[in-house]
Amino acid sequence: xxxxxxxxxxxxxxxxxxxxxxxxxxxxxxxxxxxxxxxxxxxxxxxxxxxxxxxxxxxxxxxxxxxxxxxxxxxxxxxxxxxxxxxxxxxxxxxxxxxxxxxxxxxxxxxxxxxxxxxxxxxxxxxxxxxxxxxxxxxxxxxxxxxxxxxxxxxxxxx
Amino acid sequence: xxxxxxxxxxxxxxxxxxxxxxxxxxxxxxxxxxxxxxxxxxxxxxxxxxxxxxxxxxxxxxxxxxxxxxxxxxxxxxxxxxxxxxxxxxxxxxxxxxxxxxxxxxxxxxxxxxxxxxxxxxxxxxxxxxxxxxxxxxxxxxxxxxxxxxxxxxxxxxxxxxxxxxxxxxxxxxxxxxxxxxxxxxxxxxxxxxxxxxxxxxxxxxxxxxxxxxxxxxxxxxxxxxxxxxxxxxxxxxxxxxxxxxxxxxxxxxxxxxxxxxxxxxxxxxxxxxxxxxxxxxxxxxxxxxxxxxxxxxxxxxxxxxxxxxxxxxxxxxxxxxxxxxxxxxxxxxxxxxxxxxxxxxxxxxxxxxxxxxxxxxxxxxxxxxxxxxxxxxxxxxxxxxxxxxxxxxxxxxxxxxxxxxxxxxxxxxxxxxxxxxxxxxxxxxxxxxxxxxxxxxxxxxxxxxxxxxxxxxxxxxxxxxxxxxxxxxxxxxxxxxxxxxxxxxxxxxxxxxxxxxxxxxxxxxxxxxxxxxxxxxxxxxxxxxxxxxxxxxxxxxxxxxxxxxxxxxxxxxxxxxxxxxxxxxxxxxxxxxxxxxxxxxxx
Numbered sequence: 001x002x003x004x005x006x007x008x009x010x011x012x013x014x015x016x017x018x019x020x021x022x023x024x025x026x027x028x029x030x031x032x033x034x035x036x037x038x039x040x041x042x043x044x045x046x047x048x049x050x051x052x053x054x055x056x057x058x059x060x061x062x063x064x065x066x067x068x069x070x071x072x073x074x075x076x077x078x079x080x081x082x083x084x085x086x087x088x089x090x091x092x093x094x095x096x097x098x099x100x101x102x103x104x105x106x107x108x109x110x111x112x113x114x115x116x117x118x119x120x121x122x123x124x125x126x127x128x129x130x131x132x133x134x135x136x137x138x139x140x141x142x143x144x145x146x147x148x149x150x151x152x153x154x155x156x157x158x159x
Numbered sequence: 160x161x162x163x164x165x166x167x168x169x170x171x172x173x174x175x176x177x178x179x180x181x182x183x184x185x186x187x188x189x190x191x192x193x194x195x196x197x198x199x200x201x202x203x204x205x206x207x208x209x210x211x212x213x214x215x216x217x218x219x220x221x222x223x224x225x226x227x228x229x230x231x232x233x234x235x236x237x238x239x240x241x242x243x244x245x246x247x248x249x250x251x252x253x254x255x256x257x258x259x260x261x262x263x264x265x266x267x268x269x270x271x272x273x274x275x276x277x278x279x280x281x282x283x284x285x286x287x288x289x290x291x292x293x294x295x296x297x298x299x300x301x302x303x304x305x306x307x308x309x310x311x312x313x314x315x316x317x318x319x320x321x322x323x324x325x326x327x328x329x330x331x332x333x334x335x336x337x338x339x340x341x342x343x344x345x346x347x348x349x350x351x352x353x354x355x356x357x358x359x360x361x362x363x364x365x366x367x368x369x370x371x372x373x374x375x376x377x378x379x380x381x382x383x384x385x386x387x388x389x390x391x392x393x394x395x396x397x398x399x400x401x402x403x404x405x406x407x408x409x410x411x412x413x414x415x416x417x418x419x420x421x422x423x424x425x426x427x428x429x430x431x432x433x434x435x436x437x438x439x440x441x442x443x444x445x446x447x448x449x450x451x452x453x454x455x456x457x458x459x460x461x462x463x464x465x466x467x468x469x470x471x472x473x474x475x476x477x478x479x480x481x482x483x484x485x486x487x488x489x490x491x492x493x494x495x496x497x498x499x500x501x502x503x504x505x506x507x508x509x510x511x512x513x514x515x516x517x518x519x520x521x522x523x524x525x526x527x528x529x530x531x532x533x534x535x536x537x538x539x540x541x542x543x544x545x546x547x548x549x550x551x552x553x554x555x556x557x558x559x560x561x562x563x564x565x566x567x568x569x570x571x572x573x574x575x576x577x578x579x580x581x582x583x584x585x586x587x588x589x590x591x592x593x594x595x596x597x598x599x600x601x602x603x604x605x606x607x608x609x610x611x612x613x614x615x616x617x618x619x620x621x622x623x624x625x626x627x628x629x630x631x632x633x634x635x636x637x638x639x640x641x642x643x644x645x646x647x648x649x650x651x652x653x654x655x656x657x658x659x660x661x662x663x664x665x666x667x668x669x670x671x672x673x674x675x676x677x678x679x680x681x682x683x684x685x686x687x688x689x690x691x692x693x694x695x696x697x698x699x700x701x702x703x704x705x706x707x708x709x710x711x712x713x714x715x716x717x718x719x720x721x722x723x724x725x726x727x728x729x730x731x732x733x734x735x736x737x738x739x740x741x742x743x744x745x746x747x
Contacts, residue, residue: 042339046746055322055347056746060338064327071339 006043012036016051026054026062030069038078039070067121075110075117077135077155084123086130091145095133096120098145102152115156163229170225178209178220178231189233190242190271192249193308194221195357196687197318197673201309205245206271209233217241243275249306251282252331253360260304260361265684267359268306289334294344296530297366297523298355300324302334305362311335311354318673320643321473323348335362338746345747347476351469351642351671352523352548352680365523365548365681369555372545375515376422384515387503388423389495389575390414392430392586393521393676394549396697400683401553402563406690407697412568417561418519419569425503428571429518430578432495433585433594435719436466437710439488439736440591441598442727444666449603451665452632458483461637461652461667464591466490468528469671469680471740473642478649479742487737491585492518492525493535496542497735498575502723504538506574511540518543519552521586521679524671534738548681577715580611580702587695588640588675589616589623592668596627596636597709603629611708617699619674619688622648624664637664641673 008016015032019025029052033044040063049056063069079099083092096118100106103116110117124132129141133151140151162171165178168185177200182189193203200222208217212230217238225231232238250272257263292300307326312335315324323346327336337346355363376386390411399408411428418426440462447459465471465486474481489497495518500511518525529535529543536542547555556563570576581597584590593613600608615625616636621644624637639648651663672678674691677698707713724732 045339055316056338057316057322057325057346060327061325065329 006041006047008044008047009036016048020052025052026059027066030059030063034069037073039073041073042071067119070108072108073110074108074119076115077117079116079118080121080124080134081118082122082124082130082132082134083120084127084130086127087123087132090130092120092131094145095131095143095148098148099133099152102149115159116152161225161227161229163225163227163231165231166233167230172225175224178211178218178223178225178229178233179207181225182220182231182233187233189220190274191221192267192271192306192359193310195310197357198310198313199317201313203307203309204249206242208238208241210235210238239275243277246271246275246277247279247281250277250280252285252287253306254286254303261299261364261367262358262361266361269360285331287332287334292336292343293366294342295348295350295366295527296344297350297526298343298348298352298363299366300335300343300363301361302336303362304360305335306360307333307335308359310357310359311363314353314357318641318643319349319351319353319671320646321347321349321351324354341746347745349469349472349476349642349671350524350527350680353672354680355523356678356680356682356684356686365550366526367551367554368526368545368547369551369558372517372547372555375517375544384513385424385507385509386422386515386517387425387427387499388418388517388519389427389429389432389492389499390418390519391492391521391525391676392433392583392590392698393679393682393694394519394552394586395583395701396586396677396694397521397682398549398553399564400685400690401550402556404564405693407693407695407700409697409701410563411701412570413563413566415571416566416569417556417563420561420566421555421559423517425507425572426569427495427499427503427575428578428582429491429495429520430582430585431571431575431713431715432491432498433466433582434579434710434713434716435494435498435736436488436491436585436591437581437594437598438716438720438727439494439732440464440486441595441602441710443486443488444595444599445602446728448599448634448665457662458656460484460665461662462486462665464595464668465738465740466585466591467524467670467672467676468522468531469524469642470645470669471531472524472527472743473645473671474669475740475743476745479740480653481649482740482742484652485740487739489534489736489738490525490528491582492520492528492546493542493738494736495575496529496535497537498719500538500540500542501735502719503575505723511538514540516542516544518546519549520546521549521676521682522546522672523548523680525681532738537735549679549683550681553683574715574718577713578705579710579713580705580708581710582713583701583705584698586676587617587698588670589613589618589638589668590675590698591670592616592625592636592638592666594710595666595668596634598711599634600627600629601709601711607709616668617695619692619695634666635664636666636668638668640670640675642671645669 133140172181202222207220209220210232289302395411450456504511526546581594677694678691
């Protein structure tokens with residue numbers, strides 16, 4: 001391959017080895033890869049293609065099918081704003097618009113300082129808290145859009 | 160057997176038969192779009208929906224097996240309306256530039272829209288504006304036109320095992336693209352063009368180079384070049400389909416006449432250089448086989464054929480460990496190109512720089528092959544300047560107002576025109592092997608075969624095997640076509656080599672397309688196995704009618720060796736008629 005061999009951690013390597021021959025392994029492995037790199041670098045997909053003897057096209061078919069998997073590096077703080085039915089009805093889209101306007105990014109873009117990216121996601125599984133925004137694994141529920149600047153400022157100060 | 164009714168008409172079919180197939184049996188045509196005879200039903204479009212009595216749901220006829228006692232209704236006002244709505248929905252994401260589309264007149268979506276009398280656009284137009292990919296020079300991928308029927312993906316992955324394209328994204332934003340959104344030329348694409356031959360619309364099509372050829376033909380004054388053309392074996396049994404003839408109609412001499420009327424100064428036949436390929440490849444095989452039989456250098460067998468450029472590309476990407484086993488003989492197209500700009504140029508006293516060499520091929524990969532590596536400039540010039548597919552030639556003939564079907568027959572030009580029956584069967588799976596065996600037998604024994612027919616390597620079956628005896632030694636051969644069938648053969652070779660065992664076959668023929676070149680990616684649309692078999696039969700008829708049926712009997716070939724090339728596999732032959740291979744990365 002033209003692309004240089006990417007380093008996988010020992011844990012990831014043994015994970016791939018364990019799952020290699022099991023049916024339905026690809027999604028499990030992709031989850032683990034994204035956990036390690038915060039997205040699926042092309043080099044990692046090419047390495048999986050070799051390690052699993054699976055066409056790269058098949059791997060990309062899966063990566064691009066699921067919104068969860070990313071092919072570009074997200075921000076250090078990955079904001080997931082829920083647009084599932086409950087959150088959408090409670091104003092989820094307003095949260096997205098507000099965050100995009102504060103950060104000056106759209107879609108899959110990342111802020112210039114590399115700190116933030118926004119994902120509009122479907123149901124994060126706590127509809128009772130709608131509308132919900134997550135930053136990494138932290139959940140912020142029952143939000144109004146005027147609370148968004150405060151949340152962003154908090155992570156910005158952490159750098 | 161299953162007994163059922165379609166529109167009240169009783170039908171009896173084998174278990175597992177789909178409603179679509181059963182309907183055809185009683186002459187009921189259910190409209191389809193994503194369905195294709197070569198592929199498993201994919202049920203993507205929903206145009207083939209039908210009603211089944213006592214079932215509240217409409218079912219897709221392409222993927223629903225008909226059951227005992229079923230009563231199917233294929234056409235009523237409601238069904239027709241649903242189908243029409245599906246077409247209107249597809250059209251709502253499809254550009255309206257039919258008049259400028261390369262598939263104008265051959266588009267399956269256009270035909271459906273016409274049949275259903277679509278007159279309005281009831282849905283909001285949502286076009287996608289995705290970039291066109293013309294990177295391969297053979298094929299153009301225009302994802303805006305894509306109706307996401309999935310045929311190209313199934314063809315590329317399942318029939319061909321190439322995996323150059325995949326559905327990326329999901330839902331409304333699904334698109335057909337190579338992995339990681341690289342360009343086609345940067346991925347595993349082998350340019351076989353089977354995607355283009357199966358695409359129902361103008362989303363993947365051949366790179367049309369007819370304008371370049373028209374320009375060359377029309378050029379006058381000091382810039383004018385002598386325009387020379389060659390036509391491939393498989394073109395002669397398929398071109399007629401574009402002009403209302405049956406598949407398999409052999410119209411070689413009418414094509415020669417049409418090419419002259421288009422303005423070509425010389426008309427040569429790739430069948431001649433197919434005979435030449437046999438001399439080179441046959442000699443190569445005999446050399447390797449003799450060493451093998453003497454116990455020397457067993458690794459040089461099997462010899463694997465290399466006439467198919469899509470296969471060459473595939474081998475360099477997927478089976479580079481087989482490079483030592485690959486015949487170094489160039490394909491007939493490239494041999495002809497080299498001979499035109501050296502041997503013929505010398506004889507006709509034309510400066511090779513002033514020759515424009517065109518080839519008419521059933522194949523999109525040939526467009527790529529003519530620039531594959533430096534060996535394709537063996538004359539010092541580009542041996543083949545431009546390659547047109549059968550479909551492009553049909554367009555030129557129509558544009559020129561030539562009544563092909565009623566044209567008086569003409570002969571090809573000498574000395575690169577005359578051919579034998581062995582040359583003509585190059586266009587079908589098994590043909591190269593059969594032609595090679597006819598001459599290999601002679602090269603080893605100095606005797607001719609009493610019966611030149613090797614029927615064991617003929618036919619549409621994906622992998623064929625045969626054994627013949629030459630001077631008491633058994634020669635084992637295998638023939639594979641349709642790229643997805645190749646792995647089964649080559650994996651066995653790999654296995655035998657790894658275990659240090661004798662190889663399962665001594666000689667292997669590979670062609671990338673189903674049926675060989677007669678089913679090539681540049682052939683007229685609508686190939687099914689029935690059509691392919693008719694085209695094959697056309698070539699075998701041409702072979703049987705030939706007085707000479709072995710390449711080594713071709714007087715034009717003997718003349719070329721005597722006057723110009725010297726010995727097969729000799730120094731000059733090597734310089735002009737052979738090439739080399741190297742490992743290629745799947746992704747650049």
